[in-house]
Amino acid sequence: xxxxxxxxxxxxxxxxxxxxxxxxxxxxxxxxxxxxxxxxxxxxxxxxxxxxxxxxxxxxxxxxxxxxxxxxxxxxxxxxxxxxxxxxxxxxxxxxxxxxxxxxxxxxxxxxxxxxxxxxxxxxxxxxxxxxxxxxxxxxxxxxxxxxxxxxxxxxxxxxxxxxxxxxxxxxxxxxxxxxxxxxxxxxxxxxxxxxxxxxxxxxxxxxxxxxxxxxxxxxxxxxxxxxxxxxxxxxxxxxxxxxxxxxxxxxxxxxxxxxxxxxxxxxxxxxxxxxxxxxxxxxxxxxxxxxxxxxxxxxxxxxxxxxxxxxxxxxxxxxxxxxxxxxxxxxxxxxxxxxxxxxxxxxxxxxxxxxxxxxxxxxxxxxxxxxxxxxxxxxxxxxxxxxxxxxxxxxxxxxxxxxxxxxxxxxxxxxxxxxxxxxxxxxxxxxxxxxxxxxxxxxxxxxxxxxxxxxxxxxxxxxxxxxxxxxxxxxxxxxxx
Ligand SMILES: [Zn+2]
Numbered sequence: 306x307x308x309x310x311x312x313x314x315x316x317x318x319x320x321x322x323x324x325x326x327x328x329x330x331x332x333x334x335x336x337x338x339x340x341x342x343x344x345x346x347x348x349x350x351x352x353x354x355x356x357x358x359x360x361x362x363x364x365x366x367x368x369x370x371x372x373x374x375x376x377x378x379x380x381x382x383x384x385x386x387x388x389x390x391x392x393x394x395x396x397x398x399x400x401x402x403x404x405x406x407x408x409x410x411x412x413x414x415x416x417x418x419x420x421x422x423x424x425x426x427x428x429x430x431x432x433x434x435x436x437x438x439x440x441x442x443x444x445x446x447x448x449x450x451x452x453x454x455x456x457x458x459x460x461x462x463x464x465x466x467x468x469x470x471x472x473x474x475x476x477x478x479x480x481x482x483x484x485x486x487x488x489x490x491x492x493x494x495x496x497x498x499x500x501x502x503x504x505x506x507x508x509x510x511x512x513x514x515x516x517x518x519x520x521x522x523x524x525x526x527x528x529x530x531x532x533x534x535x536x537x538x539x540x541x542x543x544x545x546x547x548x549x550x551x552x553x554x555x556x557x558x559x560x561x562x563x564x565x566x567x568x569x570x571x572x573x574x575x576x577x578x579x580x581x582x583x584x585x586x587x588x589x590x591x592x593x594x595x596x597x598x599x600x601x602x603x604x605x606x607x608x609x610x611x612x613x614x615x616x617x618x619x620x621x622x623x624x625x626x627x628x629x630x631x632x633x634x635x636x637x638x639x640x641x642x643x644x645x646x647x648x649x650x651x652x653x654x655x656x657x658x659x660x661x662x663x664x665x666x667x668x669x670x671x672x673x674x675x676x677x678x679x680x681x682x683x684x685x686x687x688x689x690x691x692x693x694x695x696x697x698x699x700x701x702x703x704x705x706x707x708x709x710x711x712x713x714x715x716x717x718x719x720x721x722x723x724x725x726x727x728x729x730x731x732x733x734x735x736x737x738x739x740x741x742x743x744x745x746x747x748x749x750x751x752x753x754x755x756x757x758x759x760x761x762x763x764x765x766x767x768x769x770x771x772x773x774x775x776x777x778x779x780x781x782x783x784x785x786x787x
Contacts, residue, residue: 308345308347309552309553309557310341310344310347311554311555312334312341312349312350312557312559312560313334313352313537313556313558313559313560314334314352314394315330315352315559315562316353316399316400316533316536317354317383318354318360318361319355319356319376319380319382320361320379322382322608322610322611323382323383323386323387323610323611324601324609324610324614325601325608325609325610325614325627326562326593326608328386328623329627330561331390331392332623332624332627333627333628333696334352334560335350335390335391335392335393335746336698337693337696337746338393339745339746339749340693343742343745343764345765349395349553350393350395351537352394352398353396353397353540354379354380354383354397354399354400355400355532355533356376356400356401357400357517357526357529357532358513358515358528359433359436359512359515360436361375361376361515362515363433365515372515376399380397383397384397386611389611389615390611390620390623391620391624396540396541398536400533404544405539405540407539408535408538408543408544409527409535410517411543411544412535412576412580412582414521415579415580415581416466421467421470421579422467422508423465423467424462424465425462425463425464425505425507426460426462427460427461427462427507431456432449432451432456432457434449434451434452435449435451437529438507439456444456462511463507463511463525464508464509464519464522465505465506465508466505466508466575466576466579467505468505468506468571468572468575469502471503471574471575471578474575474578475574475575476496476499479495479496479499479570485587486566487588487589487634487696488590488634491566491570491590491634494566495566498567499571506530508528508531509522509525509526509528510525510528513526516528516532517532530568530573531576534572534573534576535576537573537585538582541553555584556587558586558589559587559588559589560589560591561589561590561591562593564593565590569588573585589633589634591633591634592631592633592634593636593637594627594636594637594638595637595639596608596609596640597639598638601639609639617641617648618648618784619750621652621748621750622644622647622784623644624748625647625651625652625702626643626644626647626648628702628747629647629651629698629703630643630699631699632697633696633698633699634696648784651706652784653783653785653786655706655710656706656783657784659709659712659713660737660755660780660783661782662716663730663733663734663737664780666722667730667777668777668778670730671727672731672734672774673727673728673774674731674771675732677732677735677771679732680708680711680715680733680735680736682740682743685704685705686743686768688704689701689705689743698747701743701747702747705744708736708739708740712736712737715729716729716733721733735772737755738759738767738768741755741756741761742761742763742764742765742767742768745763751783755780755783758777758780759777760775760776760777
């Protein structure tokens with residue numbers, strides 16, 4: 306039986322146009338999904354939108370639409386963005402999907418049967434924009450740390466989940482599974498915070514009705530996390546498709562931004578444990594992007610939208626840049642200049658040039674099969690596999706491009722344009738096949754073009770097979786210099 310790989314990108318808040326921040330997480334998840342497909346696994350890749358809550362209801366009101374009409378109008382923008390970026394997800398889940406809402410209610414009933422839900426009163430410092438309460442510790446000046454607006458003092462009847470009883474369970478989980486949270490710095494932060502103790506979690510509200518009805522009390526609606534996080538199980542058919550659920554759950558990795566790590570590393574495992582559902586294997590929190598060293602966001606007005614991001618040098622260059630420019634767990638800084646530099650120097654000069662030169666020479670002089678002596682990829686491949694396991698995309702790309710450097714040196718030294726040596730050209734063509742296969746998760750469109758030029762299939766097994774000698778014509782220009 307094929308191995309499975311289940312990966313999730315977050316569900317995004319649709320009341321924000323998709324931008325570089327969303328693209329980064331989703332591209333990373335897409336690259337991993339494609340890599341595991343290449344490894345021969347059956348892959349499921351889930352993403353979508355988180356559509357409930359006061360903020361959406363308010364925004365909808367302003368446009369004169371119902372919340373559902375409003376979110377319906379926003380979804381195409383996300384789907385379109387992912388299409389343009391070459392994202393191949395298996396399901397786009399919306400928290401307004403009926404099967405999801407059923408799962409939320411079902412899980413809440415399970416948790417309730419376990420005696421872990423009770424009615425109480427919630428009061429706290431609340432930010433409407435974040436739809437979150439803040440403690441005095443997080444907001445010592447009583448203003449939202451994200452929005453810098455004064456917080457409201459809000460008090461309301463609410464149901465609670467007994468999160469506090471999961472403190473030891475969670476600490477034990479992190480201890481026994483040191484890879485559960487990555488990167489390591491985040492793991493330490495979470496452990497320290499959980500050690501300070503956990504408060505029970507308020508899980509319902511009466512102050513809005515744009516949400517999943519709380520099954521235990523008609524006045525209440527499910528509040529944020531018990532709704533949003535459960536997308537990861539409803540997305541693969543927790544209630545509606547047992548067979549699929551059993552095949553793919555537990556998730557192999559949830560890819561998220563570091564701003565939502567607490568909810569994923571603390572609430573989520575506790576919720577699942579309470580409901581008697583297996584826990585995911587891993588949570589990976591990546592860093593944030595700044596734009597020219599300024600925090601990116603809607604309010605800052607500097608968010609790089611998808612069309613702009615692709616507009617510089619195409620989708621593949623954007624995908625390449627985002628995963629190449631910063632280690633995946635760290636913060637990165639975006640600048641148009643740097644993207645264009647990398648596009649010109651690394652993609653056009655090194656990769657594009659090599660492909661175009663070699664294909665042109667083969668068109669002219671032909672190929673002759675020979676044993677590969679100089680440009681062997683095995684070692685590179687092994688190193689890449691290890692880097693992929695650790696989500697080190699930048700290092701994977703570094704390895705691949707060191708290999709293309711070797712190809713470029715080889716062609717410089719052997720001068721096949723003078724010698725017309727068909728064996729040298731064969732060795733180069735075979736090397737292009739090998740690194741293209743490894744590069745394909747990052748730049749699917751470009752690699753598809755190369756594979757057509759050199760007549761090979763994008764398949765890991767093809768790496769061990771010598772390139773078939775066929776007719777090769779000069780490649781089209783892969784990367785136009787800017
Ligand atoms: Zn806020």
